[in-house]
Amino acid sequence: xxxxxxxxxxxxxxxxxxxxxxxxxxxxxxxxxxxxxxxxxxxxxxxxxxxxxxxxxxxxxxxxxxxxxxxxxxxxxxxxxxxxxxxxxxxxxxxxxxxxxxxxxxxxxxxxxxxxxxxxxxxxxxxxxxxxxxxxxxxxxxxxxxxxxxxxxxxxxxxxxxxxxxxxxxxxxxxxxxxxxxxxxxxxxxxxxxxxxxxxxxxxxxxxxxxxxxxxxxxxxxxxxxxxxxxxxxxxxxxxxxxxxxxxxxxxxxxxxxxxxxxxxxxxxxxxxxxxxxxxxxxxxxxxxxxxxxxxxxxxxxxxxxxxxxxx
Amino acid sequence: xxxxxxxxxxxxxxxxxxxxxxxxxxxxxxxxxxxxxxxxxxxxxxxxxxxxxxxxxxxxxxxxxxxxxxxxxxxxxxxxxxxxxxxxxxxxxxxxxxxxxxxxxxxxxxxxxxxxxxxxxxxxxxxxxxxxxxxxxxxxxxxxxxxxxxxxxxxxxxxxxxxxxxxxxxxxxxxxxxxxxxxxxxxxxxxxxxxxxxxxxxxxxxxxxxxxxxxxxxxxxxxxxxxxxxxxxxxxxxxxxxxxxxxxxxxxxxxxxxxxxxxxxxxxxxxxxxxxxxxxxxxxxxxxxxxxx
Numbered sequence: 001x002x003x004x005x006x007x008x009x010x011x012x013x014x015x016x017x018x019x020x021x022x023x024x025x026x027x028x029x030x031x032x033x034x035x036x037x038x039x040x041x042x043x044x045x046x047x048x049x050x051x052x053x054x055x056x057x058x059x060x061x062x063x064x065x066x067x068x069x070x071x072x073x074x075x076x077x078x079x080x081x082x083x084x085x086x087x088x089x090x091x092x093x094x095x096x097x098x099x100x101x102x103x104x105x106x107x108x109x110x111x112x113x114x115x116x117x118x119x120x121x122x123x124x125x126x127x128x129x130x131x132x133x134x135x136x137x138x139x140x141x142x143x144x145x146x147x148x149x150x151x152x153x154x155x156x157x158x159x160x161x162x163x164x165x166x167x168x169x170x171x172x173x174x175x176x177x178x179x180x181x182x183x184x185x186x187x188x189x190x191x192x193x194x195x196x197x198x199x200x201x202x203x204x205x206x207x208x209x210x211x212x213x214x215x216x217x218x219x220x221x222x223x224x225x226x227x228x229x230x231x232x233x234x235x236x237x238x239x240x241x242x243x244x245x246x247x248x249x250x251x252x253x254x255x256x257x258x259x260x261x262x263x264x265x266x267x268x269x270x271x272x273x274x275x276x277x278x279x280x281x282x283x284x285x286x287x288x289x290x291x292x293x294x295x296x297x298x299x300x301x302x303x304x305x306x307x308x309x310x311x312x
Numbered sequence: 313x314x315x316x317x318x319x320x321x322x323x324x325x326x327x328x329x330x331x332x333x334x335x336x337x338x339x340x341x342x343x344x345x346x347x348x349x350x351x352x353x354x355x356x357x358x359x360x361x362x363x364x365x366x367x368x369x370x371x372x373x374x375x376x377x378x379x380x381x382x383x384x385x386x387x388x389x390x391x392x393x394x395x396x397x398x399x400x401x402x403x404x405x406x407x408x409x410x411x412x413x414x415x416x417x418x419x420x421x422x423x424x425x426x427x428x429x430x431x432x433x434x435x436x437x438x439x440x441x442x443x444x445x446x447x448x449x450x451x452x453x454x455x456x457x458x459x460x461x462x463x464x465x466x467x468x469x470x471x472x473x474x475x476x477x478x479x480x481x482x483x484x485x486x487x488x489x490x491x492x493x494x495x496x497x498x499x500x501x502x503x504x505x506x507x508x509x510x511x512x513x514x515x516x517x518x519x520x521x522x523x524x525x526x527x528x529x530x531x532x533x534x535x536x537x538x539x540x541x542x543x544x545x546x547x548x549x550x551x552x553x554x555x556x557x558x559x560x561x562x563x564x565x566x567x568x569x570x571x572x573x574x575x576x577x578x579x580x581x582x583x584x585x586x587x588x589x590x591x592x593x594x595x596x597x598x599x600x601x602x603x604x605x
Contacts, residue, residue, distance in 0.1 A: 052426065074429065082427035087420035092348035093341055101337040105429045128348075148428075 002061070003028045003152050003183035004049060009058035011044050011207075018044050019207045021058070026200070031174065031184040033198035033215075035191070035290060041207040042187055049185070050082055050154060063151055078106060080152040081145035085160065091130035095121065095140060098129065099147060106148035115143040119173060135166030142173060152183045159193060171196060195286040203293055211293055215286050222289030223296050225254035227282040228261045233274035241268040250278070258283070334430060338438030346442055356408045357450055360400035364454050367520065368392055368462040375463035381522065384553035386546055389463040394545040395519025396454055401481045402538060404447040407510040409489030413439070414502035417493065418583045426581035440486055447482055470548045473555045477544035484537050484564040487571030494578050517542040537567040 004026040011019040018041045026032040036042040047053035048060060051067030063079050065072035089098060096112050103109035116122045119139040124132060132140065138158065145153055158174065159167040174197055177184055188194055194201060195215045203211040203218070211218055229252045232240075240246065241264055244253045255261040258281055269276050284292075332340075346352055368389075375389035386394075416422055425435050458464035466474065492509060496502040516523065517538030525533055533539050540560030547555045 050427070077427070077429040084420065084423060084427070087424040088416070089424075090341060090345045090421065092345040097341060097344065100332075101334070101341055102428065104332065104334040104337050144424075 001028045002026060003030075004032075004060075004062050004185070006045075006049065006060040006062075007058060009045065009048060009060065010056045011041070011048065011053075012056045017056075017207060019048075019055075022204070022207065022209055024049075024202065024209070026183060026185060028183055029178065029181050030199040031178055031186060031197050033186045033188065033194040033201045034204065035187070035194065035201060036204035037294060040204045042204055045204065046154060046156070046185070046187060050080070051076055078148065079150060080154070081148055081150035082154045083141050083145045083156060083158060085156040087141070089129045089137060089140065092128060094126055094128055095132070096125050098140070099143060102144045103147050108149060109147050110149060115147050118146055119143045120169060133166075135162045135169075138162060138166065138170060139173075142170065150182060152185070153177065155184055155186045155188075157188055157190075158186070159188070159190060167193070191285065191287040191290055201286070203290065205294060218293070219284050219286055219289040222284065222292045223256075224284035224288035224292040225256055226258045226261075226284060227280075228253045228255060228258060228265065229278075229280045229282070230265065230276050231278035233269070233272065233276070236272050236274060239272065241265050335434050335438060338430075338434055339441050342438050342442035343445070346446065352408070352412075356404055356446065357453075360396060360403050360450055361453055361457065363399065364392075364396040364457060364462075367396065368458070372462065378551070379522075381546060381550070382553070384547060384550035386550040387463070387465070389458070390465065390549040391546065392520060393454070393458040393462065393464040394542065394549045395517075395521075396458075397451060397478065398481070398517060398519045398538065398542050398545055399514050400450050400454055401447060401478060401541070402485055402510060402514050404450055405443060405482045405485035406489040406492070406513075407506050408446070409439075409443055409486050410492040410506040410510075411502045413490055413493035414496045414506070415499045417580070418496070418499035418502070420582070422581040423583075432579060432581075436490070443486060444482065447478075451478060464549075466549065467551075470550075470555060474545065474548035477541070477548050480544065480561065480564050481537075481541040484541070484568040484571070487568055487575050488537060489571075490575035491571045491578075494574070494580070498583070513538040519545070535563070537564060540564050 002025050004024060006025070007023045008021045009019050009023070010017055010021050022041075022045070024045065034042055034046065044053060048055045049062055049067060051062075051073040054068060060067060062076060065076050067073050067076055095116070099112045099115055103112070103115075110118070112125065113122065116125055119142050121136060121139050121143060124136060124140075129137065129140070142158070145155075155174065159170050162170070171193060174184060174186070178199070184197075186194065186198060198215055200213065201211075201215055201218055202209055211221070213221065229247075229250050232246060232249050232251050238246075240251055241253065243255075243261075244251045246252070253261050253265070262279075262281070265276060265279075371388055371392055375387065377388040378385050379388060379391055381391075422435070425432075455464075455466075459466070492506060493502075496505045513536050516525070516533045516536070518533075519538075519542040540557070540563040543557045543560045544564070547553065547557060
């Protein structure tokens with residue numbers, strides 16, 4: 001069951017296609033991250049899914065409705081929410097005023113207090129928006145988005161510019177949405193956030209998907225390396241294991257097969273008659289995998305897909 | 313309003329019984345946002361009042377002097393008063409609307425509304441209700457100052473005409489403001505661009521004094537909305553002569569129609585220009601040449 005099922009989407013602004021017949025599916029109840037460099041077509045795709053931009057061709061179903069159809073779009077807006085990256089909240093209104101007004105748009109909204117509890121902002125109920133910190137405003141954004149009890153939530157850079165505590169709060173909140181069955185489409189340049197939150201990740205470049213899968217799949221399938229490091233043993237001089245380099249008096253080996261490397265290092269240590277200390281093994285992060293993916297053009301294993309292919 | 317009874321989140325049953333309408337919650341929001349902002353209070357509400365106080369005091373010694381304007385005879389006090397009424401109405405209904413909508417659009421407030429089920433009519437309607445209330449308050453304050461301290465006299469027989477003229481002015485200027493709000497390319501440009509239209513239109517209208525504009529410039533100014541508004545207000549405030557200049561009425565209505573058509577036809581929620589409407593993919597398949605931002 002898909003919350004979003006889009007096939008063969010093209011978008012042409014008149015100066016050439018920006019989306020080249022791509023397909024995109026998000027299973028209901030999952031947190032899906034959409035990644036891509038600026039200008040990749042991410043925003044265009046999201047706006048087509050949200051119903052704010054027309055498509056040139058292709059089929060789109062969001063919660064079973066066509067966002068390109070006027071009547072479906074009207075219903076869709078009562079069933080989904082969007083948290084934009086940057087928007088204005090009226091500074092002269094109180095948190096309660098804004099939530100009450102927002103709640104009036106929906107048939108069965110959350111109460112003001114309930115919405116504020118979800119984002120841990122209850123104590124700011126009567127505060128004017130202009131007195132809120134950036135993090136509190138962002139949480140108010142989320143409270144507004146949750147007020148209509150959305151089945152689908154689009155989140156655009158939810159934690160950009162926030163302090164670590166606010167970021168952690170918002171991530172916990174988004175993570176909690178999964179338990180409530182809400183489908184979330186997340187766009188973010190913070191790949192730590194994506195790795196922590198997303199059930200699946202789709203990477204778009206030049207209007208086509210170049211990789212899809214779980215964050216783990218993408219990391220494993222990428223050309224990014226695990227970093228094996230240890231302190232240079234005294235007395236070995238420049239005699240390092242095969243493929244190693246010396247960085248700040250630490251021996252570093254990049255590998256896609258850490259077990260083999262560890263075995264090789266142990267064997268080298270025996271031959272040198274020394275002991276290995278301070279060994280660290282840092283697997284590639286989604287961040288590393290993403291950069292490697294964009295540099296190489298695609299993931300290397302089965303998670304890579306053609307422009308019209310499906311990830312699952 | 314009771315929080316517990318009117319809180320939309322009190323549950324579906326409560327929502328059905330005592331839930332305030334979206335429209336009135338928007339009006340409430342507009343009122344609070346406007347009247348809690350020192351900048352709007354200073355520039356939209358106080359500026360015409362201060363302007364009138366300064367201008368009125370300067371001409372106070374000539375308040376009873378009779379001026380002849382075409383077929384009308386009008387006192388200097390009423391002439392100044394009429395000029396300030398027109399200026400205040402243009403400030404509130406045109407400049408305030410144009411700047412306010414442009415800033416909201418470019419700061420993303422409308423973009424947020426676009427993602428919700430609320431209709432543009434509700435958002436714009438509430439904004440206009442607040443603008444109308446503001447206009448009534450500002451014009452009321454100006455009128456009180458005029459009557460109490462500037463020697464203004466309003467013929468009760470012509471009061472309905474004065475009110476009608478001001479209402480016509482609002483109906484003309486507010487849609488024009490909404491239309492002009494589409495011009496500024498960003499929020500920073502809103503104030504200079506709108507004021508660049510507002511101030512010349514307001515002063516060339518001849519509300520404060522008869523300006524020697526010459527035939528060509530005069531003919532152009534006669535077609536701008538400030539001039540017919542001024543003629544109608546001066547007619548209603550004059551001692552003699554006809555109240556209604558029907559060509560001015562039709563001209564105001566024509567500007568109103570133009571403003572309404574432009575504002576509706578090119579209305580957009582966000583800064584970037586977007587494709588018109590939200591047609592189905594099938595329909596769009598027939599128009600692959602569609603362009604957008």
